[in-house]
Amino acid sequence: MASGEHEHDEQAASHIDEAMIDAMGLRMAVAGPGVLDVTRVLSGRVHVDPSRVSRVRPRFAGLIEAVDAALWSQVSKGQVLARIQSNDSLQSYDLRAPIGGWIVRREALVGEITGDEPLFVIADLSSLWIEFDVFDHDLDAVRVGQRVNIRGLHDDALGQGVIEQLSPLAIHIAQSVRARVVVDNREGQLRPGQYVSGEVIVSQQSYPLLVQQSAVQQLDGRAVVFEQSGDEFVARPVVLGARDADQVAVLDGLQAGARYVSGNSYLIKADIEKSGAAHHH
Template identity: 45%
Template sequence: MRKTHLFLAALCAATLNACGQSEDNTGSTEEQAAAEGDYERGPHNGRMLRDGDFAIEVTVFEDGVPPEYRLYAFRDNKPIDPKMVRARVMITRLDGEKTTFEFEPEKDYLRGQGVLIEPHSFDVVVAAKQGDASHRWAFESYEGRVQIADEAARGAGIRTETVGPQQIGETIEIIGRVELDPSGSAEVGAKFPGSVVSLHANLGDRVSRGALLARVESSSSLQTYSIYAPISGVITQRDSNVGDIAGSDPLFVISDPSRTVATFPIFPRDIERVRPGQTLQIRGLEGQRAQSSRIRDFLPLAEVSSQAVTARAPLPNRDGFWRPGMAVRGLVSVDQRRVPLAVRTDAIQQFRDFRVVFAKIGETYEVRMLELGQEGPEWTEVLGGIEAGTVYASENSYVIKADIEKSGASHDH
């Protein structure tokens, strides 16, 4: 069965009607502002545009062919021979680019002469003429588009860059896990041996630097002194109870959960290609979250049975997403070549069936469907879908995707 798709998003406005006029006066037809809401659907599940007893149904057909406009004409709700109608569709994209589609009759519809390039997000003007009567409609058809004030974008951590040439690395995949960074942990013990009088923190508690942890009575002076947290973090170990004798062993271990590292066993087959300082992209085994880092160092000893050497990479964890013990996948960049167009790998999101970045024009962000080449941990080659010099969201682009999904501004396919 033939499959006809809508090209309008759920936020598209209601139909705008204009009175029939002579062709000479078509340009002066009053174009009303679109109001939010659904629109009338025609027999081909397209958008119905009505002007008196005349109507045009607008669809986008893409079953086995590149997306193309198909228009169906009606009078008094009855199909009209497409040879009796002349039509034109004009679209204006966010960046001001304008495209005009002419139509030729084919079977029971008017077929647009040209491919409707993604994203299908633009302002639309439809003009049609039958006999001496001319008709004109205007409406918004937006998808994958959202407006975020610059101040709000900065607060959400959204950063931008410009599409251009970059060095792309060949990659090796390695599997590892998340661990707390030893440099972000502190062992807290007693200054002087003695009896533990009171404890003020428990396993799993979050404490601030300077918080009271315990009180100990010195065995030599019999004076009670306090023990305070030297750093802020979470109590990950508590090895004492009231009445215990505090000695040289730590009473608490405090770890900063925002300071984590990813550790990866590097096996002999890769050890000559993986080096400190190389970039890598860290992902969970499931999901889309990704983060760029660099191999910081290697532990000095190899694992005896496998002969693997452990590589460590910083994994900043401000929002607590990465949990110690979580398995992660790393893509290490081991070879470099320069490509004419590239975007930050972290900026790429999944949108419908496409991998996209979000172009920024003014305070508006809009999807750009990408054709991608070689993917590196830091940069990914772009073969098509976005032009050099385009400003795009390079950090925290998932915030934009969430706003678009929340608003419902997605393509009606």
């Protein structure tokens, strides 16, 4: 996997045979026209969907004989939560979960007499709401039906959703409008109370030449993309333009139709830098 020259007056290159390309797991793509997402970034918080919350009360007041469900445990619909002896009939009956979900509150204790308060609160977290604050400078662009990419505090991807509702009211203190996004959470990647950001895709813009952002590396202080020509990978210095979460526009330095390294490009950079260091020694 020997690499070639690494001087400012010529383009650095790495020579890698076909077998090594596969072994390194290099992913290739072809540079060409496409569209970039134009986004606005909003801040928001995750909430439980109120329609997916069940407050479980006993059918008949009585003595709690047994409690089978623990706080923060997951239960299925129909599962026995507790056993209660009715004050009227003195017969015991099972209190069952009306929905599947998580026990987020538990007030049932063995030996106590039930009252009017719920003994359990169950929340189905498989689908959650995220409410984003939309301020004046974004109100002209944000609309119901737009797609939203959800990200955590460390920019980790947490899912996607669509703006389903925009509040007709402004929040008095912040002077913002709430945008509600419903997110599939069957994999449990989101938690109620969590703060997130949302990239709202407000429009799309066409560009003549795009590459994957993962293709771009810094070499000798310049942005480069590694173009493949046979078993040679040449570092092409590029001038970059607009970008979105995945792609970036190339304004100069690369031709349409160029086959380039889109994944694991850092391995090519490391090989060139290693060979350059060896050459200088």
